[in-house]
Amino acid sequence: MSANNLVIRNLHVAVDGKEILKGINLTIEEGKIHAIMGPNGSGKSTLAYTLAGHPRYEVTEGEVWYKGQDVLDLEPNDRSKLGLFLAFQYPVAVAGVTVANFLRAALNAHRAQEGVDPKSTAIPMAEYRKVIKSRMDMLEMAPDFARRYLNEGFSGGEKKRLEILQMAMLQPSISIMDETDSGLDIDALKIVAEGVNKVKTEKPELGVLVITHYQRLLNYIKPDYVHVLMNGQIVREGGPEMALELEEKGYDFIREEVFGNAS
């Protein structure tokens, strides 16, 4: 098995003492697109936040391996440097911090090496301007976007596009898209999905984990595998056709098959 696969083994996670994830086993393969689908409250976002290292999520059991490292031992910033990226469902506004300055700080953090003067590894300003311009052009973003404060006063669509811009700038090798489709109309959704596909085309080895409640995003970001998360466990796995089946039948038929008629 490639060390460039992200391997989740028997992951149990609690929030405020309540167990949400109850033994997740999942391998995100290098270069593949995986979709995790599930009803509200199934633990989808918990999985996303846990992989990114949010302090509120307490791992009670299990392990996550990537590139030979136990991801769970790493601080959120070190996970980012390792190549993990989380596109937030609800991106956070930070007043007074421009998109351009923030992305430069993030790039420089990625380039920094222990024991080396950060000035010597920092991206030169001219090069940075070129990179951000080309990325913004690729995503068809207006130049003034870079001068705005991070997510401050952004529309839902703008927030999600900024997430994709960050992904395009940081060039992760695993990207987790947490309900990227939520709150977007179909046009915004297409733009965002197109952005993801462009980044993926440029970097075919990128592994993607698309977390979604609905099938419609998967019309634009085509998954290789679909996993169904329910009650904190992966209860079904299959190919892209499973997303269509879920769309048609809803989640209840799986719930009945797995948990009986108890619900």
Place this chain on the structure above:
Amino acid sequence: MPANLQSTFDVAQFEALLASRNEPEWLTSRRHEAWQSFETAEQPDWRRTNLKGFNLADYSVAEAEVSVEFAGAEGVTILPLAEAIQSHAELVQRVLGSAVQTSRDPYSALNNALVNGGLFIHVAKDVAVEELVRIRYHVANAGTIVAPRTLIVTERHSSINVIEEISSADFDASAVVLTGVEIEVGDGGQVNFSSVQILNSNVYVLGSQQIRINRDAQAEWLNVVVGSAVQHVTLEANLSGNGSSVNWNGLLYGNGKQNLLVAPKLNHIGLNTEGQINFKTVVDDEAYAVFDGMVKIPATGQGTNSDLRENALHLSKTSRSDSIPGLEIDANEVKAGHGSTSGQIDEEQLFYLQSRGLPFAEAKRTIVLGFVGEIIDMIPDEAVRERVETIVADKV
């Protein structure tokens, strides 16, 4: 604390100051009145300003070093206050003491008794001044008490942009600055005034600033306070004229043992006036900052549109801030909003920045600099802005 302040400050210093001047009778008599008021006043009940260990006997009267950077323009007069007292007696007489009111407290009285140094700026009618006027008061020595005063009077339909910086040498013992800013904006005109206080952390600052805004006139007001040991400064925007407006921003950033207080009062006196207050506070270590705000809309203030915002960020468990946003409304057709928040750095913001690769300390620093950056970016002079940025970067 002695009950009688007079015992702490030698009258001989006051007399020496008077003797060294050849001032008109009205001013001498005002100084005498102010001194008498100072002598008899009770110690004020300032529960939020720590004057423990502060003793006026420790200081001797001096003048702040004054510098002005301005190429000059027709219709603009900038004079040392001592000269303006002679040449523009009527204007000075009208405006001097409008912010620093002898009856307010003994320190205001002392301020008026000792006012020395300072500047007078006058803009003739219909004159729009493009160039920024840069003024600076600098306290060179410990053990001194200085009382510089800035007076700005603009005639109708004129405009000017002024930045006042108050700084000091880096001495270890304390000094006192009795500040005063007194501004009158003529009808239909505009004054942009930025006050930046970057005194070293041993200096006491006591004083008042006031802007009176006449009919259809506007003011942009910025108060940046990052220095001093203790500051207690009253700020007052009087929207006296119908249709006048003020856009007012400020920053308090305290660390160490700094105790910084501003008391902004926004008075909507005229008809259809507009005022926005937006202050930010950061406290770290054992610092204590106070925003004692008040919006007053008397019965004359119909059609007022007023908004007051104050947001405080606490970076340590032992730092404190008080926000007292007051609202007094006696008119019925008004729009008035206010809100204040205080709290620690948002955990979600921290996580968001960390998840993009920023180490914890850098993420925290980025958030704090962003929080204050919105205000610091408004400082109109690059050199001053850089000095403030350097001080703030050291604090974070």
